[in-house]
Amino acid sequence: MGKMYYGAKGTEIEFDDRLLAHLKAVIVAKLRRDEKFTLSWERSDVNGRCTIWLHPAIELQFEFDDRERPVLNRLWIDQLMATANSGDGMRVVPEPDNPRRA
Numbered sequence: 001m002g003k004m005y006y007g008a009k010g011t012e013i014e015f016d017d018r019l020l021a022h023l024k025a026v027i028v029a030k031l032r033r034d035e036k037f038t039l040s041w042e043r044s045d046v047n048g049r050c051t052i053w054l055h056p057a058i059e060l061q062f063e064f065d066d067r068e069r070p071v072l073n074r075l076w077i078d079q080l081m082a083t084a085n086s087g088d089g090m091r092v093v094p095e096p097d098n099p100r101r102a
Helices: 017-032 074-084
Strands: 002-006 011-015 037-043 048-054 060-063
Touching (some): 002 017, 017 060, 017 074
């Protein structure tokens, strides 16, 4: 499991390394363009969900358990980016079966 540390307090959020690599690709692309947006995901430890506000001024760090970078699935990145550009904000969606390499 990888971790994303968010905010000045370094709130720790766990994601699978593969998912985290894809989230990072989208998040970094949007923050480079000075875009602000929300990220929402379902919590596995309870029957609920979480949402955070992502802004270029908020501290953010990604930590991966695996040293190797996964081959990114372009289709998944496109789907995550489409949710990030929606009025509802970025949502974690399942990886599509037919990957296109990024």
